Amino acid sequence: MASNDFLEKAWRENGPKVISGFSRPLYHNLQGLLRGYKYDKRAYGGMIRHTEAGMLTLWASRIPQGGVIVEIGCYGGLSTSYLLRGAGSRAGHVYAIDPFARDLEIQAERTDNCVSLEDKPSKALVASRLEQNGFAGRFTLIEGFSQEAARDWDKSVGIDFLWIDGNHEQAYQDFKDFEPYLNPGARVAVHDAHPRYGYMAVVEDVKKIFGKGCWRDMEHVKSIISGVKA
Numbered sequence: 515m516a517s518n519d520f521l522e523k524a525w526r527e528n529g530p531k532v533i534s535g536f537s538r539p540l541y542h543n544l545q546g547l548l549r550g551y552k553y554d555k556r557a558y559g560g561m562i563r564h565t566e567a568g569m570l571t572l573w574a575s576r577i578p579q580g581g582v583i584v585e586i587g588c589y590g591g592l593s594t595s596y597l598l599r600g601a602g603s604r605a606g607h608v609y610a611i612d613p614f615a616r617d618l619e620i621q622a623e624r625t626d627n628c629v630s631l632e633d634k635p636s637k638a639l640v641a642s643r644l645e646q647n648g649f650a651g652r653f654t655l656i657e658g659f660s661q662e663a664a665r666d667w668d669k670s671v672g673i674d675f676l677w678i679d680g681n682h683e684q685a686y687q688d689f690k691d692f693e694p695y696l697n698p699g700a701r702v703a704v705h706d707a708h709p710r711y712g713y714m715a716v717v718e719d720v721k722k723i724f725g726k727g728c729w730r731d732m733e734h735v736k737s738i739i740s741g742v743k744a
């Protein structure tokens with residue numbers, strides 16, 4: 515199915531829900547039940563559903579051995595933990611980008627007003643959580659904004675899975691900034707990319723991301739739209 519057709523079906527209000535390759539809620543729920551309840555969403559202040567957590571874990575487990583995952587928007591480390599858990603069997607490394615509790619004035623200037631800047635988890639708190647979860651040595655927390663992280667990215671580090679969940683007004687820009695570093699066959703997943711469960715700005719950006727080029731293995735899981743760059 516062409517990616518534009520896929521997106522139209524994924525977003526249709528009463529679209530069919532059990533067509534293989536389009537929307538697979540039973541499968542996603544199973545993944546969610548098996549893998550998506552490992553970490554305490556409330557304690558982490560996390561923003562992903564159990565089905566989404568389950569599928570993030572599964573996709574992360576499919577990167578190549580020693581592969582690299584980049585997360586834009588880490589917040590309290592919930593999605594980061596699922597990515598690290600999934601990538602464990604591949605000894606994968608996760609680079610998680612977020613300004614955390616630093617530069618709050620700049621964050622206030624740049625904010626999309628989707629996440630409160632009060633009581634933002636600090637980098638130290640998230641690092642200790644990830645270490646307690648058994649991920650020491652397998653993650654790098656980049657305390658800053660995605661645009662600067664992309665500008666300073668080490669070009670020798672190719673990316674196997676790009677997870678975009680940062681500023682909801684710049685999902686396409688985030689994709690374009692990191693696209694040059696995607697390895698062949700890399701997966702891209704964007705959160706909050708459904709009119710019912712997300713933000714229209716992200717929906718529009720996702721049309722631009724997946725509307726161009728060749729994509730395969732497209733998935734729609736609640737508010738996530740994801741595909742593999744062919």
Ligand SMILES: C[S@@+](CC[C@H](N)C(=O)[O-])C[C@H]1O[C@@H](n2cnc3c(N)ncnc32)[C@H](O)[C@@H]1O
Binds near residue numbers: 559561589590593612
């Ligand atoms: C929706 S939250 C991420 C939630 C997290 N992925 C989870 O599932 O638990 C979005 C985060 O992105 C951060 N953020 C906003 N703009 C950003 C940018 N340009 N680069 C990186 N992170 C950004 C916000 O401060 C916030 O912490």
